[in-house]
Amino acid sequence: GxxxxxxxxxxxxxxxxxxxxxxxxxxxxxxxxxxxxxxxxxxxxxxxxxxxxxxxxxxxxxxxxxxxxxxxxxxxxxxxxxxxxxxxxxxxxxxxxxxxxxxxxxxxxxxxxxxxxxxLNAKRSAMMFVGDKLRVVLATVHIPLNEIRDKLTIGVVHNAIDLGNDACLKLGIPRPRIAVCGLNPHAGENGLMGDEEQRLIEPAIELAVASGMQVSGPFPADTIFNAAIAGKFDLVVAMYHDQ
Structure with missing residues (x-):
């Protein structure tokens, strides 16, 4: 420099x-x-x-x-x-x-x-933040908010869950407890405030659970981070930067 x-x-x-x-x-x-x-x-x-x-x-x-x-x-x-x-x-x-x-x-x-x-010729990648009490991995990164709906897919969400789980294992967490954020207010409120949770996020969670990961959600983002800080989860998967 x-x-x-x-x-x-x-x-x-x-x-x-x-x-x-x-x-x-x-x-x-x-x-x-x-x-x-x-x-x-x-x-x-x-x-x-x-x-x-x-x-x-x-x-x-x-x-x-x-x-x-x-x-x-x-x-x-x-x-x-x-x-x-x-x-x-x-x-x-x-x-x-x-x-x-x-x-x-x-x-x-x-x-x-x-x-x-x-x-690094990485076929898959994700941004992850690691702190003493909070670990967060992002499904999407540097894109405008109005593009997230079009970029989000089952595969994109599952990729973040999978890579985050692998990172936690490497950090010495034997069976990571993973919480996944919803995209919409109140995590969609069963489709009343958007269908991305039911259409994209829930299927990604089901795939992760089927492969043996300990994943739950989608949760409203305004509460789940506090739960993670309190020690109830080892990792939070957020849908977008700054969520």
């Missing part, structure tokens, strides 16, 4: 810089990569290209291009062999500015999820 941008951000937040800095092109980069926090600084290379380092405070083509490039670099490092000094065991990112990516010609990737799925 950019040392200049990082120091500006640290100053704005009253944080004392706590990272090692090394030119990303330096042979020392691989040597220092094992330290707690190392910034592989791209600023020297950017200056050589005549790129202005006073980044604007709003979305721009430059910031989008650099952001996209550096996420790609992180993916490259994560895919390196484990014995490579530059191998990364995990990727941690801040939220990206999707407008900046679009300005840089990367609108086909509305988020990290889609880029990671393509780079």
């Amino acid at each position: 950019s040392s200049h941008a990082m120091h500006n951000a640290a100053h704005a937040c009253n944080i004392e810089p706590f990272w090692w800095r090394v030119d990303a092109r330096s042979p020392l980069a691989s040597t220092l990569a094992s330290h707690d926090v190392v910034l592989l600084d791209e600023d020297p290379a950017l200056r050589e290209q005549g790129i202005e380092l006073e980044f604007p405070t709003k979305a721009s083509k430059l910031s989008g291009a650099l952001s996209f490039q550096w996420v790609q670099r992180a993916i490259d490092d994560a895919r390196r062999p484990e014995d490579d000094p530059m191998h990364a065991d995990a990727i941690v990112t801040a939220p990206i500015n999707k407008e900046a990516w679009a300005l840089a010609g990367r609108a086909k990737y509305p988020g990290h999820t889609e880029l990671l799925a393509q780079r």
Whole structure:
């Protein structure tokens, strides 16, 4: 990333810089990569290209291009062999500015999820949030609300349930208790407020149960998250981003 941008951000937040800095092109980069926090600084290379380092405070083509490039670099490092000094065991990112990516010609990737799925040739993928008391996986991700009804299918819902169940198993939860949100208010109220629950979500739940998963729902979203936080469920499957 950019040392200049990082120091500006640290100053704005009253944080004392706590990272090692090394030119990303330096042979020392691989040597220092094992330290707690190392910034592989791209600023020297950017200056050589005549790129202005006073980044604007709003979305721009430059910031989008650099952001996209550096996420790609992180993916490259994560895919390196484990014995490579530059191998990364995990990727941690801040939220990206999707407008900046679009300005840089990367609108086909509305988020990290889609880029990671393509780079890893994943046939199936889902976004999952994991906290101490709450785990949530999304059936749909970066699409407008008015498109969800057309994008939602039995397969889309089942995919989120299945991948979420698998993720919970990998997290050490032997038999995950999964709650599935409805799409409509009151989870459709038996078809009075929409039929997606009966037509799409319930069949997906039935498929999951038939394959041995412990799944229930659909539940109204305004209550089920509290139930999960209270420990009644290990995972919530939401129908859309921000539900």
